[in-house]
Amino acid sequence: MSYEVTLITGDGVGPELADAARRCVDATGVKIEWDVQEAGIDVMARLGTPLPDSLMESLNRTKLALKAPITTPVGTGFRSINVHLRQALGLYACVRPCKYYPGVRTYFDKTPVDIVIMRENTEDLYAGIEFERGTEACKNLYRYIQEISPKKIKSGEDETGISIKPISVSGTERIIRYSFEYARKNGRKKVTAVHKANIMKFSDGLWLETCREVAKEYPEIEFEDRIVDNMCMQLVQKPELYDVICLPNLYGDILSDLAAGLVGGLGVAPGANIGKDGAVFEATHGSAPKYKGLNRVNPTALILSGMLMLRHLGETEAADKLENAVARVIAEGKSVTYDMKPNRDDPTAVGTREMAEAICEAM
Numbered sequence: 001m002s003y004e005v006t007l008i009t010g011d012g013v014g015p016e017l018a019d020a021a022r023r024c025v026d027a028t029g030v031k032i033e034w035d036v037q038e039a040g041i042d043v044m045a046r047l048g049t050p051l052p053d054s055l056m057e058s059l060n061r062t063k064l065a066l067k068a069p070i071t072t073p074v075g076t077g078f079r080s081i082n083v084h085l086r087q088a089l090g091l092y093a094c095v096r097p098c099k100y101y102p103g104v105r106t107y108f109d110k111t112p113v114d115i116v117i118m119r120e121n122t123e124d125l126y127a128g129i130e131f132e133r134g135t136e137a138c139k140n141l142y143r144y145i146q147e148i149s150p151k152k153i154k155s156g157e158d159e160t161g162i163s164i165k166p167i168s169v170s171g172t173e174r175i176i177r178y179s180f181e182y183a184r185k186n187g188r189k190k191v192t193a194v195h196k197a198n199i200m201k202f203s204d205g206l207w208l209e210t211c212r213e214v215a216k217e218y219p220e221i222e223f224e225d226r227i228v229d230n231m232c233m234q235l236v237q238k239p240e241l242y243d244v245i246c247l248p249n250l251y252g253d254i255l256s257d258l259a260a261g262l263v264g265g266l267g268v269a270p271g272a273n274i275g276k277d278g279a280v281f282e283a284t285h286g287s288a289p290k291y292k293g294l295n296r297v298n299p300t301a302l303i304l305s306g307m308l309m310l311r312h313l314g315e316t317e318a319a320d321k322l323e324n325a326v327a328r329v330i331a332e333g334k335s336v337t338y339d340m341k342p343n344r345d346d347p348t349a350v351g352t353r354e355m356a357e358a359i360c361e362a363m
Contacts, residue, residue, distance in 0.1 A: 011040030012287025014068030020356035104264035119252025
């Protein structure tokens with residue numbers, strides 16, 4: 001059996017990482033027909049859009065992608081392609097496993113950290129419902145809020161930008177139920193819902209209420225909730241107590257980076273975006289444009305994202321084979337990139353291609 005997969009090469013170091021991950025997935029023996037597509041700043045310069053029609057046509061056909069990092073401009077420029085893809089394809093569940101592999105440099109190498117962050121992908125402040133300061137639409141909304149809300153915006157209408165935070169029952173049910181189903185399928189024992197319901201009673205409060213209702217359907221799995229700021233402290237102090245953590249969009253984005261830091265950083269943090277009819281697998285780190293073309297960046301996160309893709313396809317044996325090979329190369333510590341050496345200036349560090357080759361050889 002073969003699978004057709006859209007390979008999004010990204011920008012910055014993306015193409016190098018995409019090539020490394022592709023070779024490692026191919027080395028498992030699973031037959032993949034790769035449809036290679038570009039996106040991001042590089043293609044923007046040529047075509048006038050960071051997201052060509054050909055890419056969306058490919059995704060609508062394959063329903064499956066492995067995506068290398070893409071630059072998102074800060075403050076100006078085009079909106080996040082990642083966010084657009086998640087919303088356009090209905091990829092409501094962002095799954096980010098944070099697992100410690102022996103040999104990775106981390107302060108938590110004596111702690112058995114193995115956490116899965118479940119981030120709701122389509123609602124919350126990342127829904128993109130924003131009103132720019134000074135525009136007539138923003139002023140009209142400002143005035144409407146001042147008229148109907150008992151709580152007033154204290155800054156003036158000419159100096160205020162507004163973002164909307166939608167949280168729905170259906171969106172919350174979908175992600176918390178996915179979290180429990182994932183826990184049940186993968187032998188996980190506990191689901192923790194994260195919120196700020198003590199302050200945002202009608203958005204995060206609705207989230208918490210809905211999570212509690214769905215939890216009743218899974219009596220065999222422990223359920224608890226944590227306020228988001230306390231959750232940050234808990235993860236740093238005693239991460240071994242947590243298993244599957246389910247969060248609204250913004251909190252999930254922040255805490256997934258925190259959890260990745262527990263296990264060695266974004267260089268070893270894979271990710272998946274799952275919807276009813278499609279999935280996109282990607283590393284959680286950015287495109288690191290200053291390292292473009294230097295064959296220096298750690299490919300582990302995108303390779304492990306390829307491993308998650310294989311699991312999604314039901315190719316469990318191949319996924320185990322790839323993950324075990326990654327773990328073996330990291331534990332050996334010989335053919336790894338500079339960031340995984342005890343001394344980052346270690347001249348024995350290898351490049352992106354060479355680490356991928358070592359993982360292929362380990363299989």
